[in-house]
Amino acid sequence: NESQSIYELIGEDQIRQLTSHFYKEVAENKALSALYPEDLASAENRLFLFLLQVFGGPSTYSEQRGHPRLRMRHLKWQIDGKMRDHWMNAMLKALDNLKLDTNIKEAMLSYFVKAANHMVNQP
Numbered sequence: 001n002e003s004q005s006i007y008e009l010i011g012e013d014q015i016r017q018l019t020s021h022f023y024k025e026v027a028e029n030k031a032l033s034a035l036y037p038e039d040l041a042s043a044e045n046r047l048f049l050f051l052l053q054v055f056g057g058p059s060t061y062s063e064q065r066g067h068p069r070l071r072m073r074h075l076k077w078q079i080d081g082k083m084r085d086h087w088m089n090a091m092l093k094a095l096d097n098l099k100l101d102t103n104i105k106e107a108m109l110s111y112f113v114k115a116a117n118h119m120v121n122q123p
């Protein structure tokens with residue numbers, strides 16, 4: 001149904017699982033884990049709340065963190081095409097761990113590709 005959000009279609013639990021898998025990938029990737037804080041659990045919760053919001057769920061993220069301004073928040077890390085690819089690969093693996101309807105997966109993938117390109121701040 002076109003009018004339903006991704007959040008409504010897949011539910012909070014799948015978004016929780018997605019972020020949990022994603023951070024397992026981050027922990028195993030040297031390039032990524034060099035950027036992320038030691039406290040990955042808190043980082044995982046921030047991404048979880050953000051994704052709930054972005055996919056049409058509750059806006060707890062903005063209540064806690066304010067306007068996302070993600071590109072600005074990412075300027076403190078040097079993100080070039082290679083780093084973006086590390087991030088995207090981790091997210092792809094995380095997505096592959098969920099059993100999602102093809103159309104939903106495509107929609108999520110297309111959002112992540114755009115968002116990840118938008119975060120690139122180095123030539």
Ligand code: HEM
Nearest residue numbers: 035036037043046047050065073079083084087115116119
């Ligand atoms: C935070 C790296 C792309 C969403 C972070 C953090 C790092 C990071 C190191 C700090 C972790 C924390 O303490 O929360 C990267 C890299 C990317 C990338 C290397 C490569 C392209 C993205 C994308 C999204 C995203 C595409 C959204 C789909 C977030 C969010 C936070 C965050 C929501 C927490 C912001 C906050 O509230 O402080 N990112 N990120 N990131 N990232 Fe990314």
